Amino acid sequence: MRDLVKLVGYDENNQPTGSLYTTTKNKKLSTKKMELKKYCKFLKRHIVHRESK
Numbered sequence: 001m002r003d004l005v006k007l008v009g010y011d012e013n014n015q016p017t018g019s020l021y022t023t024t025k026n027k028k029l030s031t032k033k034m035e036l037k038k039y040c041k042f043l044k045r046h047i048v049h050r051e052s053k
Contacts, residue, residue, distance in 0.1 A: 001026070001027065001028060002024040002025065002026050002027075003024065003025060003027055004022055004023075004024055005022070005023060005024070005025045005034060005051050005052075006020060006021070006022055006051070006052050006053075007020070007021040007022070007023060007034065007036060007038065007049035007050065007051060007052070008020055008049060008050060008052045009021075009038070009040045009042075009043075009047050009048070009049045010047065010048055010049070010050060011043065011047060012047075017040055017042050017043060017047065018042055019038070019040040019041065019042055019043075019047070019049065021036075021038055021049055025051075033050060033051040034050070034051040035048060035049070035050050035051070036048075036049050037049070
């Protein structure tokens with residue numbers, strides 16, 4: 001069972017940048033919050049994107 005999750009970008013000061021990605025996640029196998037490095041078009045570099053509600 002895969003569910004849609006939102007990934008929100010955070011800069012080095014843990015402030016949200018406005019960058020947003022959506023992806024799917026198997027909630028039965030991975031119970032922790034997802035954290036990926038993706039490209040932020042506002043900062044023009046790769047930053048950490050964390051799963052949000």
